[in-house]
Amino acid sequence: MESVSAMSENNNPSSSKFSTGKKSSKYEGPYQVDVSETGFDLETITLSYTGLLRIFRLLYVAEHCPALRSDALLASLHYLKETSATNIYKQVLEEIKKQNIELPADFDESWLERTQRGYVQKLEKLDTDLRNFRTNSIKDSIRRGNEDLGDHYLGAGDFHSAVRCYVSSRDYCVSPRHVITMCMNVIKASFFMQNWANVLSYVTKAEQALESLETTMKSPVTPSVTTSSSLPADLSEAEIASRLKVYAGIAELATGRYKLAARHFLAVSFDHCANKFQDLISPQTLIRYVCLCSLATLERAEVHRLIIMSSNMKQYLELEPSIRDIILDFYQTSYSSVLTNMSRQEPIFALDQYLARHLPTLYDEIRHRIIITYFLPYKNADMNAMAMKLNTTVNVLEDELVHLIRLEKIKARIDSKNKILYVADTDQRWHAYQHALSVTKRSEKITGALLLRSAIMKANLVVRDESASTAGRPPKMKGKSRGHLVPGYSSNMMMMMDDNEFYEDETM
Amino acid sequence: MATLDQFVVNIRQLSTDGKFSDLAQTLSNPSIDHLSKNIQYIDSIIATFPLPDYSMCMLACLHAIAKAPNIPNFDAFLSQVDNFIQTSSAEQVQYLPQYLCEICHVITEQLRKENRARLGVPILYRAIELLRREPGQLLSIHSDLYQLCLLCQWFEPALTYLDADIVDINRENGKFDVKHLLLAYYYGGMIYACIKQFDRAGNFFENVITVPSQATSAIAIEAYKKYVLVKLISGSIPANPLPTYTSRTVQQTIGSVCGAQYTELFNIFNNQTLAQFDEFVNRHRDQYARDRNLGLIKQTRTAFICNSIQQLTKTFLTVSLKDLANRVQLQSTTEAERYLLDMIENEQIFASINKQDGMVIFHGSPEKFDANNMLAKLQDETEKRMQAEKQLR
Numbered sequence: 001m002e003s004v005s006a007m008s009e010n011n012n013p014s015s016s017k018f019s020t021g022k023k024s025s026k027y028e029g030p031y032q033v034d035v036s037e038t039g040f041d042l043e044t045i046t047l048s049y050t051g052l053l054r055i056f057r058l059l060y061v062a063e064h065c066p067a068l069r070s071d072a073l074l075a076s077l078h079y080l081k082e083t084s085a086t087n088i089y090k091q092v093l094e095e096i097k098k099q100n101i102e103l104p105a106d107f108d109e110s111w112l113e114r115t116q117r118g119y120v121q122k123l124e125k126l127d128t129d130l131r132n133f134r135t136n137s138i139k140d141s142i143r144r145g146n147e148d149l150g151d152h153y154l155g156a157g158d159f160h161s162a163v164r165c166y167v168s169s170r171d172y173c174v175s176p177r178h179v180i181t182m183c184m185n186v187i188k189a190s191f192f193m194q195n196w197a198n199v200l201s202y203v204t205k206a207e208q209a210l211e212s213l214e215t216t217m218k219s220p221v222t223p224s225v226t227t228s229s230s231l232p233a234d235l236s237e238a239e240i241a242s243r244l245k246v247y248a249g250i251a252e253l254a255t256g257r258y259k260l261a262a263r264h265f266l267a268v269s270f271d272h273c274a275n276k277f278q279d280l281i282s283p284q285t286l287i288r289y290v291c292l293c294s295l296a297t298l299e300r301a302e303v304h305r306l307i308i309m310s311s312n313m314k315q316y317l318e319l320e321p322s323i324r325d326i327i328l329d330f331y332q333t334s335y336s337s338v339l340t341n342m343s344r345q346e347p348i349f350a351l352d353q354y355l356a357r358h359l360p361t362l363y364d365e366i367r368h369r370i371i372i373t374y375f376l377p378y379k380n381a382d383m384n385a386m387a388m389k390l391n392t393t394v395n396v397l398e399d400e401l402v403h404l405i406r407l408e409k410i411k412a413r414i415d416s417k418n419k420i421l422y423v424a425d426t427d428q429r430w431h432a433y434q435h436a437l438s439v440t441k442r443s444e445k446i447t448g449a450l451l452l453r454s455a456i457m458k459a460n461l462v463v464r465d466e467s468a469s470t471a472g473r474p475p476k477m478k479g480k481s482r483g484h485l486v487p488g489y490s491s492n493m494m495m496m497m498d499d500n501e502f503y504e505d506e507t508m
Numbered sequence: 509m510a511t512l513d514q515f516v517v518n519i520r521q522l523s524t525d526g527k528f529s530d531l532a533q534t535l536s537n538p539s540i541d542h543l544s545k546n547i548q549y550i551d552s553i554i555a556t557f558p559l560p561d562y563s564m565c566m567l568a569c570l571h572a573i574a575k576a577p578n579i580p581n582f583d584a585f586l587s588q589v590d591n592f593i594q595t596s597s598a599e600q601v602q603y604l605p606q607y608l609c610e611i612c613h614v615i616t617e618q619l620r621k622e623n624r625a626r627l628g629v630p631i632l633y634r635a636i637e638l639l640r641r642e643p644g645q646l647l648s649i650h651s652d653l654y655q656l657c658l659l660c661q662w663f664e665p666a667l668t669y670l671d672a673d674i675v676d677i678n679r680e681n682g683k684f685d686v687k688h689l690l691l692a693y694y695y696g697g698m699i700y701a702c703i704k705q706f707d708r709a710g711n712f713f714e715n716v717i718t719v720p721s722q723a724t725s726a727i728a729i730e731a732y733k734k735y736v737l738v739k740l741i742s743g744s745i746p747a748n749p750l751p752t753y754t755s756r757t758v759q760q761t762i763g764s765v766c767g768a769q770y771t772e773l774f775n776i777f778n779n780q781t782l783a784q785f786d787e788f789v790n791r792h793r794d795q796y797a798r799d800r801n802l803g804l805i806k807q808t809r810t811a812f813i814c815n816s817i818q819q820l821t822k823t824f825l826t827v828s829l830k831d832l833a834n835r836v837q838l839q840s841t842t843e844a845e846r847y848l849l850d851m852i853e854n855e856q857i858f859a860s861i862n863k864q865d866g867m868v869i870f871h872g873s874p875e876k877f878d879a880n881n882m883l884a885k886l887q888d889e890t891e892k893r894m895q896a897e898k899q900l901r
C-alpha cells in the first residue's frame with residue numbers, strides 16, 4: 001500500500017501534517033487506499049458535510065484514493081466556489097491540471113480573480129471598520145468587529161490570522177455568552193489548524209463559561225444581559241455542550257488519548273449530531289470513532305453498558321450496520337468475525353484524516369484486548385484453538401503472547417512444546433522470603449552509605465573547585481570546563497584501568 | 509649550618525621531654541624548615557635519631573627527603589621507611605599523620621612509575637595499621653594501597669580494609685584531600701569488580717558519585733561510567749539511576765558527558781534485543797576503549813544474555829532450544845545451551861534440558877525457605893541490620 005505517489009504534497013494546511021513525520025507507521029505520509037470492495041462512495045461525504053470540512057475531507061480522499069481522485073478533486077473545486085478560499089482553490093486547480101483531469105464544462109475561469117478581489121476589498125473594509133470601532137472604544141462593537149474579521153479569514157482558509165483575531169476579541173468579552181462564542185470560534189479555527197492543545201484548552205474554558213451561564217440563567221434575579229448576545233438563536237446550551245464534546249473528542253483522538261476520546265464521543269447526543277453538526281462531523285464518522293476508541297480501551301462490561309444498551313448510541317448504530325456488527329460480535333465473543341469485519345472496513349477508516357494515523361495503534365490495541373478478554377476465564381488454554389479463533393497461526397500468536405506477557409497484560413506462561421497457555425501461579429511465600437532477603441541487602445547498603453556520608457560531613461569534605469576560590473568568586477560553576485577536573489590524576493587513572501581490563505579480559 | 513644544629517638540638521630536646529604537640533608544631537612550621545633546606549646532611553641527622561623514642565623527628569626527616577625534588581637512592585629510602593614504620597611508636601606518629609601520608613604518596617607515585625608496585629604493598633599496609641585509630645577509619649593511604657594492589661593484581665591486603673565499613677575519616681591535620689576519598693572508593697570499586705563482587709563494587713562507585721560536591725571531579729565521572737556497567741552486570745537495575753542525594757552539579761555533568769553512551773545502556777538493557785545492544789556498543793566502541801571499559805562491556809554482554817534468558821523463564825514453561833536461541837538472538841543452539849548450563853550452575857535459573865526433543869523446561873525455584881539454615885540466615889541478617897542502625901544513631 002505504499003505509494004509511488006504522483007500526487008504532490010498538497011499544501012492544504014490540514015494535510016500538511018501528514019506529509020511530514022516518520023514514515024514508519026502504515027498510514028502516515030503518502031499512502032493509497034483501495035476502496036473498491038467496501039462500497040464507499042464520495043456522496044457519503046458530499047451529502048453529510050458542509051463548509052470547509054467537506055472540502056478538506058474530499059481533498060484527503062483525493063490524496064489517498066486513486067480510484068476516486070478525479071471525482072473528489074472536481075467536487076472539491078465545485079464546493080470551493082461557495083467559499084472564498086482562493087489559496088486552496090489554486091492548489092486544487094494545479095493538482096487537477098497535473099492529473100490531466102478534464103474540467104467541467106461550466107468552469108469559470110475568472111472566479112479566482114473575482115473572489116480574490118472581493119476578498120481583499122472586504123478585508124480592507126473590515127479593517128477600517130475595526131479601527132473606527134477601536135477609536136470609539138465601544139467594547140461590544142470592537143468584539144464583533146474582531147469576530148467578523150476572524151470569520152472572514154476563516155472563510156478564506158487563513159486560520160492563523162483567524163485565531164489571532166478571535167483571541168484578541170477575548171479582551172472585550174463581557175458576558176458568559178460572549179466568552180462561549182469566542183471560545184467556539186477559536187476552537188473552530190484551531191481545529192482546522194490542527195492545534196489540538198489549543199482546542200482542548202478552549203474547550204475547558206467554554207465548558208466553564210457554560211456552567212456559569214447556567215447558574216446565572218437559573219438564578220431568578222438575572223438582569224437580562226442577553227440583549228447583546230451574538231449567539232445565533234438556534235444554538236442552545238445543550239448543543240454547544242455536544243459540539244464541545246465532539247471537538248474535544250477529535251482532539252483527544254488526534255493526540256492519541258483514546259479512552260478520553262471515547263468518553264467524549266459517547267456523550268454526544270444523536271439528535272444534535274444528525275441534524276446540526278454538518279459542518280463538523282457526521283453520525284457515521286462519529287460511530288466509527290466510538291467503535292474503534294471504545295473497543296481499544298474500554299472493558300467488555302463498559303462496552304455493553306455504554307454502547308449496546310444506550311438508546312443514544314443505538315440510533316447511531318442503526319446508521320452503520322457494519323459497525324454495529326463489529327461491536328455486537330465483540331460482546332458475543334465471536335472474535336474472528338470482529339477481526340474480519342475490521343479488516344474489511346480498514347480502507348474506509350484509512351480515508352478519515354483524523355483516524356488514519358492512529359489506525360495501526362488502535363487495531364493493535366483492539367487485538368490485544370481481544371486476546372486478554374479471551375483468556376480471562378481460562379486456567380489453561382489451547383493455543384491452536386485460540387489461533388483459529390483469532391485468524392492467525394500459532395507462531396504469530398505465540399509471539400504476540402510473549403509480547404503481552406512482557407508488558408504484564410496477561411499473567412500466564414507458555415508451554416511451547418504442547419502449545420498451551422497456562423495461568424501463572426505465584427508462590428507468595430517464596431516471594432515474601434525473597435523480598436525479605438533483598439530488603440536486608442538494601443538496608444546494608446544504605447547504612448554503609450549513610451555511615452560514610454556522616455563521616456564525610458564530620459570531616460567537612462566537599463569536592464570543590466580551587467581555581468574559583470582563589471579568584472574570590474563562589475564556586476558555583478558546572479564543573480565541566482573549569483571544574484576540579486584533576487587532570488594529573490586522570491592520566492593516573494588511565495593507567496589503572498588499563499591493567500584492570502587486562503585482568504578481566506583474561507578471566508572472561 | 510649553625511641554625512641547623514640548633515634546630516636539631518631543639519627538636520631532640522622536645523622529644524626527650526615528651527612535649528609532642530610542641531614538637532609537632534615546630535616540625536611542621538614551614539618557616540623554620542631547616543630540614544628540607546639542608547637535605548645533603550639529612551643522612552647524618554637521621555643517624556642521630558634512634559627509634560622509637562625520636563619517631564617524630566625521624567618522621568620529619570623522612571618527610572623532608574620525600575619532599576625533595578628527587579630522591580637519590582630510592583630503594584634505600586624505601587627500606588628506611590619500612591624500617592621506620594615497623595619500629596616507630598604509634599603514639600608519636602599520630603601527631604603528624606600528614607607527613608606519613610605524604611611519604612606514602614610519594615612512594616606510591618615512584619613505584620607506579622617504575623612498575624614495581626608489589627614492593628610498596630606491605631609497606632603501605634603496615635603504615636595503615638600504624639596510623640589508624642580504629643578499624644573503621646579511612647586514611648589517604650588507603651587510596652594509595654588500593655592503587656598499588658590494582659597495579660600488581662594482589663588483592664588480599666586491600667580486601668581486609670575494603671570489607672570494613674568506614675565510619676570515620678582521619679583528617680590528617682587538614683591535609684586529607686577529598687580527592688583521596690574519591691580515589692579510595694573508586695579503586696575499591698574496581699578491586700571488587702576484578703574479583704567479581706559486583707554488588708559491592710556498585711555500592712562503592714555509588715559512594716564516589718554521591719560525595720557532596722560543588723564542582724564535578726573527573727573521578728566521579730569515571731566512577732559513574734563504571735557504576736552503570738557494574739550495575740548492569742550484577743543484574744540489579746535500579747528504577748532511579750542515581751540516588752536522590754547526589755549533588756546537582758554532578759548530576760548535570762554526568763547527564764551531559766556520559767548520557768548518550770552510558771545511561772542509554774539502561775534503556776537498552778531493559779527493552780531491546782541483543783543485536784541492538786551489539787550495534788549500540790559498536791557505535792560507541794571508541795568511547796569505551798578510551799575509558800578502558802571494554803572488559804566490563806564484554807561482561808555486560810553476557811549479563812544481557814542472561815537477563816534475556818531470565819525474562820524468558822517468566823514467560824515460558826517449556827521452550828525449544830531453537831526457539832530460545834532465536835528469541836535471545838544467539839548464534840546457535842549450542843551457544844544457547846552453553847549459556848543455559850552456566851546459568852543453571854550459578855543458580856541463576858532453574859531448568860532442565862531434554863536433549864531428546866531439544867526442549868528446555870523451566871522450574872520454579874526449589875528454594876522453599878523451609879530449611880533451618882535459611883531461617884537462621886535471615887535472622888542473622890536482621891540482627892546485623894539492627895546493630896548497624898543503632899550505630900548510626
